[in-house]
């Protein structure tokens with residue numbers, strides 16, 4: 474059996490999907506991932522969101538042990554977030570320089586930081602000073618143009634980083650449209666850190682192709698992993714899992730996520746809402762009929778009946 478062990482495989486953060494329950498269940502049921510990341514921890518109305526901190530607490534996701542990600546608009550937010558996370562015992566922190574969500578970008582967060590040279594220079598200084606923490610970056614190529622990264626190059630180069638994950642789209646493109654392969658190649662060549670490719674990888678061939686690109690040390694899987702949680706494990710084993718195994722594991726992962734989210738919520742409505750999100754990406758894996766019934770399930774009884782439609786054959 475082939476053993477694809479040499480490339481790094483990271484699980485991308487997906488707000489609303491890859492919470493601690495998802496990460497813990499994924500790590501236990503599938504494995505195959507070297508590093509998980511939490512969705513971004515943020516400051517809202519002047520306070521660090523408590524829920525974000527609870528979700529990012531070391532050990533909250535069991536064996537997954539995700540690296541927390543922060544989003545910030547100035548060095549004060551950066552300091553408060555890194556202090557809080559380092560104070561909780563984290564020794565790695567990922568910096569979000571890529572979120573394309575307009576309200577965040579307008580406030581200068583996420584992809585909005587890429588053009589803010591002074592802020593990035595301050596961040597570079599912090600990465601040099603805070604030697605107890607390993608920092609990494611997750612970024613877009615720019616906000617409007619795929620060469621926006623050039624504005625950030627000097628500061629990025631001065632940062633002490635374990636890697637830079639690049640999603641080769643502009644923020645304006647959100648999550649669709651062409652990936653900018655040429656601009657990615659230029660950025661990967663120019664940025665003097667370990668480079669991770671992120672974007673639109675949905676199968677083993679995609680992992681193979683991206684991991685083989687010049688300067689690329691590994692890949693980060695987002696929606697493709699949410700849709701087919703066995704993706705990394707299948708690639709590592711060098712074989713496609715039969716449908717019965719994929720569905721069996723998916724149902725086991727679901728059972729764990731459901732149990733944990735049920736324990737955290739009061740009432741069925743929030744659990745149903747979050748479980749509908751869980752199934753949003755694996756819809757093709759479970760078939761249109763089951764996916765539609767899950768989307769429409771308005772009560773727990775209907776949700777359970779919808780799950781019965783998922784067949785291992």
Ligand SMILES: Cc1cc2nc3c(=O)[nH]c(=O)nc-3n(C[C@H](O)[C@H](O)[C@H](O)COP(=O)(O)O)c2cc1C
Pocket residue numbers: 485486487488489511512513542569571572611640648671672673674693694695696697
């Ligand atoms: C619903 C959703 C939520 C996301 N949340 C985050 C986030 O919290 N932090 C982040 O850096 N990226 C976030 N992303 C971006 C993904 O991590 C990833 O970069 C992007 O989806 C491209 O990779 P993919 O094609 O493999 O999904 C999110 C994407 C989606 C679709």
